[in-house]
Amino acid sequence: xxxxxxxxxxxxxxxxxxxxxxxxxxxxxxxxxxxxxxxxxxxxxxxxxxxxxxxxxxxxxxxxxxxxxxxxxxxxxxxxxxxxxxxxxxxxxxxxxxxxxxxxxxxxxxxxxxxxxxxxxxxxxxxxxxxxxxxxxxxxxxxxxxxxxxxxxxxxxxxxxxxxxxxxxxxxxxxxxxxxxxxxxxxxxxxxxxxxxxxxxxxxxxxxxxxxxxxxxxxxxxxxxxxxxxxxxxxxxxxxxxxxxxxxxxxxxxxxxxxxxxxxxxxxxxxxxxxxxxxxxxxxxxxxxxxxxxxxxxxxxxxxxxxxxxxxxxxxxxxxxxxxxxxxxxxxxxxxxxxxxxxxxxxxxxxxxxxxx
Numbered sequence: 001x002x003x004x005x006x007x008x009x010x011x012x013x014x015x016x017x018x019x020x021x022x023x024x025x026x027x028x029x030x031x032x033x034x035x036x037x038x039x040x041x042x043x044x045x046x047x048x049x050x051x052x053x054x055x056x057x058x059x060x061x062x063x064x065x066x067x068x069x070x071x072x073x074x075x076x077x078x079x080x081x082x083x084x085x086x087x088x089x090x091x092x093x094x095x096x097x098x099x100x101x102x103x104x105x106x107x108x109x110x111x112x113x114x115x116x117x118x119x120x121x122x123x124x125x126x127x128x129x130x131x132x133x134x135x136x137x138x139x140x141x142x143x144x145x146x147x148x149x150x151x152x153x154x155x156x157x158x159x160x161x162x163x164x165x166x167x168x169x170x171x172x173x174x175x176x177x178x179x180x181x182x183x184x185x186x187x188x189x190x191x192x193x194x195x196x197x198x199x200x201x202x203x204x205x206x207x208x209x210x211x212x213x214x215x216x217x218x219x220x221x222x223x224x225x226x227x228x229x230x231x232x233x234x235x236x237x238x239x240x241x242x243x244x245x246x247x248x249x250x251x252x253x254x255x256x257x258x259x260x261x262x263x264x265x266x267x268x269x270x271x272x273x274x275x276x277x278x279x280x281x282x283x284x285x286x287x288x289x290x291x292x293x294x295x296x297x298x299x300x301x302x303x304x305x306x307x308x309x310x311x312x313x314x315x316x317x318x319x320x321x322x323x324x325x326x327x328x329x330x331x332x333x334x335x336x337x338x339x340x341x342x343x344x345x346x347x348x349x350x351x352x353x354x355x356x357x
Contacts, residue, residue: 054126057107060099061127065090068160068338069131072097073124075142075166077115078229080104080259084141086323088331093338096136098127103261115263117271120147125156135160137338142167142295142320149273152280161283161341163334166292166320168299169306170272229262240320242291247325254324277306283341284310287333289318289325311337 046066052059061071062081070093074084081097081104089095099106101123102115109115124147128136137160140148145167152162237255238244244251284307288300297314304312313333318325 050130052127052130054123057101057109057123058105059101059107059123059127060105061130062097062099064095064097065093067091067093068137069094069096069134070137070139070163070334070338071124071127071131072139073120073141073144073147074098074100075144076100076103077120077143077263078103078261079233080261083254083258083321084323086327086331086334088327089323089334092331092335093137096127096131098124102263103259117146117150121150121154124148124151125154128156128158132158137161137163137341139163139165139334140167141165145295146171146271149277149280152282152284153273153276155281159282161285161338162280163285163287163337164303164310165287166289166295166322167303168295169274169277169303226259226261229260230258233260234258240292240294242289242317242319242325251321251324254321274302274306277303280307283337285333285337286310286312287322287330288312288314289320289322290314290316291319294320 046064048063050061050063052061064085064087070089072081072084072086072095074081074097077100081099084097086095100120102108109119113119124138128138128151135158138148138151140146140163142165145164148162148164149167149169152159234255237258238248238251241247241251286300286303286307288296290297292299300312300314304310315322315326315329323330
């Protein structure tokens, strides 16, 4: 009772005290301009929605934050961009999140046109060109990393650097077999959790299992069951987190909001750039979760072998979604890479960038 009474007295005193009037500077004064600049720094993020036209298609881009520009391409094919949102990265970067063709509000391809890598690369090029009044970094996650690698091999102007996030240089039968075995091993280690979120050892890409769940007739007719694919993807995704059982309350909202427009990857099994990646000359950062059973440390090592100058960061407590599982470190690594790359562009090489295998 005494403690409550003392606080009440202090609160009453605070209410009774009248602030001293402060003379405001006119809007155009030096002090007023300084205050406006300070407010801008304290609240640096901006948001906009931009539509990029390529041929008869419209690609929607969500622009967030301020700083070096970074185009982020989601996994898939067919995953909605929102799961890849990185609010902390937006403090130091202008993040440009792409809605790939056939997802969200972006145009779907005409009937009979294949969702192949060449098409996605053309679309990514259109997006980068729309923002290339200054150098642009490209971040590709999963299947988006396939697109980013293929795009970098075209030697485009205005590409500041490449961030290959939970991806690999190939998607051949060996990689798929290894992914199935890794998932099977994790199922044996945690049979209860694996059964709960639908891990059955049938992995075939970022959204491959979700796409296959819609039936093969969809690819022939051009009709896709978005709700069925989304439901299946939400069942699968928990197996891609390192510590889902212990951190379910953190990750469940993201999984519950993810959407999937099933778009069969026309040339997924033929993807293999291992012999070509050495020709990529832009600064490159490779990111992988230690518990990612598809594109974990072995895939990162294969990428690094092809690009020995690339920087690598492994996230020990992450699976496929390090930007959510280890957010602060992920953002720090990204900022260290982009700022270092910009310094090299301005002043030339200056030693290591603090990232290593």
